[in-house]
Amino acid sequence: MSLFSVLNVATSGLSASQLGMDVSGQNIANADVDGYSRKRLNSSADYRTDGTYGQMGIGVDVINIQRMRDGFIDDQIRQQGQQVGYYTQVNQTYQNLQGVFTEPSNTGLQQYMDQFFDSWQNLANNPSDTAARTMVKTDGEVLCTTFNNLATQLSNARSGMNDQISQDADKVNQLTKDIFNLNSEIASAQLSGQNANDSLDKRDQDMTQLAGLIDFTSQENSQGEVTISTGGSIIVSPAYQQNLETTTSTYKAADGTTITDVGLRFADSKITYTPQSGEIRGFIDSRDQVIPEYQKQLDALANTMVSKVNAVHETGYDLNGVSGNDFFDPTTTGASDIKLSPTIESNVQNIAAAAGGQTLVAPAQNLVMTFGQQPPANLGNTNINQNSVIVKAGNTTLTEGTDYQVNYQTGDIQLLHAGYNGTPLTATYTYTAGSSQGVGDNANALAIAQLRESMTMDSDTLGNPTSTFDENYASMIGRLGEETNEATSNLNSRTSLVTQYQNQQDAVAGVSLDEEMANLVQLQHTYEANARVVTTAGTMLDSLIAMVTT
């Protein structure tokens, strides 16, 4: 045992303190860096075995610099992170939809439907007034434009999802490339017995980001390399990385426009890939489920509006006494292309406000019918009113269905009872004359206005409509609100879970400045003490040398 060995012990102490300062300094410097894990210097007492004294300390041995991180919590964060990514996008879509429909307000579809039906009531009050007719046309156009705008906004929102999916696929590829490179860095460091702490931090962070985009499972091997697989395929392994690539598929929408959608597949295996969760799945679900659902409902509303209004409008008479005109263009396929019919566009006189159809009483007619005669006899008028026909033989009233039968539409009457063959009969009936009743006739305008309160939508199992236009729309908006709330609360609960896990991770991996400060003070003192040991040993050596020289 020599005096010099003390110097060695002190020197190891000095360098250990310096190393400790380095680690604390690094921790402090990276205290607010995302994904940084706190490092700790692990050291132990170094010793040798002395023949006389047994184990003798020969200084301090630095074992390694340890990265403080809980891998289990990282797994939890990634699992919830996928859900956060998914619900962030779905929630965003619902928020956008709420923006598109702008309800409740005075500029939403509901307002314009009301205006449209109000204008029919106004027309009913002034059926011959050109201003009232123009208002029906204008309000009809505004309603159509509102439908068109909603449809355009919905389809834009939908197609916007495709760009997002492509962009996210690029992000996934960038991340998997990074992870692949980091894998080899980590492996080579580990092989040479060194730590790869910062690469591990970087990789952990990349994997957390990846979890926001897609769902995946990961496995780490003994060299510290991870294998990541998703949708049954490996995208990163120690020896391999494969990209996602986009594919396009086209189909024709109801209104005839071609829609191009973006899909994903694995670049090498060409297997189609659909993530189960994460941001990309959020975009896909928004595009394929959320938005189409509202497009479908809006189309149904527009189509029913067209068919119901047209059905009533066709039966009415316009100012020129013409019947059978459509109000909306009957070729309408949905909200995107609903418009007024060219007839109405060209002239407001063609709006059918009048119902026509005056009931007239026919004078008593003398009939002589032959049993089984073909073609049958005719009453002389068409559109006979049901149950209005009375046929008499002298004072005996014949029974309809037993003695004779009438085709109400054509006015054909046929003898069913052979006993009246050739008997003189008299027939009385009323019929509907199919002509206009004049410009003051407002019955058809009223009938169209009353469609607002009629059951027109949402047929039950028997095919009977159960709700009005307005109720249908209100329940659609109500559902939008409910679904938005659901998406938001899902997002909030997942986000708070992630925050909670993040806090737990921060408690382990985060840098505590106070702790580092205390370490620094401690290390400073250790360093000073070690230096003092060297000085003391030096003095002792001086004394020894002086002793020899004198």
Next chain:
Amino acid sequence: MRVTMKELTTQMETQLDNSYSDLSNVQNELSTGKRLLKPSDNPVDTANDIKLKTQLAEETQYHTNIQDGINFMNVSDTAMQSMETIMQRLRELAVEGSSDTLSASDRTNMQPEVDQLFRQLVSLTNTQYNGAYVFGGTQNNIEPFPVLSSTAASPADYTGLKMAYFDGSGGVNIPAQIKNGFDNSSITNILPGSFKLSIGNVNYVEGTDYTVNYVNGTITPLNAALAANMSPGTPNYAAGALKMTFDYVSKGKDVFGNTVGNNGNVMREIANGVTSPINISGDQLTVNSQTGTDMMSTMIAFEQNLLNNNTQGINTAISQIDNVNQAVSNSQTQNGARINRFTTTLTQNENQNTQTTGLISNLEDADMADAATKFSLMNTVYDAALKSASMTMQHSLADYL
């Protein structure tokens, strides 16, 4: 437990975010005064709100309809009121005219006043509301009882037969019907005193050369010369030879064959699914449905009887005027009943409207007191969060070393 700076910061950020977004929601509520801004604010209330708004729009429209209907019926009412007053005067004249003490010329002198009153009656049947003839049924853009003139027609008017003509081939003392050249329908109800007939340059004198039955619209030639001249040529007379000038009250069709007036109902929707007619048709107004007495022919017959000094006929006119008056008064009663119904419905509508507006306000409008309280509470919370954050963040061990 180990608490790190990062953890503390994240937590503070999250909490500050939460309090700030709560604060912003309440602030929104306060500044707009609305509780429902997005469907997700309250889906059920939003759906109800949309339905109620439609209901309100309908009620507002019904209000307009009812008001419009009442105005329409008030115009009809005023017209019928005036008609009754005129008919009172006509009845007085008929009573006076039937008196034995009057001479033939006295009666003839009464005719112009009766004619003026009658023309007033006719113009009242053509009363308009907002451009529509109230007694015209649904054919209300044309006067239901137009006074049409068949003026001295020029030869060009023979084309299309658009002038009055008659077939005078019957000879002396045989009546010929005046017809509408357009569709060959009979012309009736000619206004007495308006009739003039000339052939060539010869003006024929009524009473001497011919007589006219104003109600039926028939002419009877009294001498052979006129009868011969009235015989048809091409198309009925020698072109330019015959001129006939008269006014008549048309019914059903005008000179061009257009339909004038019908018995159609003008409807107003006054409540959800409740429609009601608001008009009195021309027939209802001018024809007593029980006796069949017609206002126009009654008055014309009355005038003719005055001119013809027919006391018996004038006597009949008194009861006929009573019958016609009955029709007008029945119509007025019906109209009045409808006005009452509309007025009652209007009150109901207004109550309903107030209620619906209240319901919408309940759903939509923010409870300001509640919002303000919440706001100040959240403000305090946010303030406390900020203050505690700033105080915690300031400290580290470094301050004390």
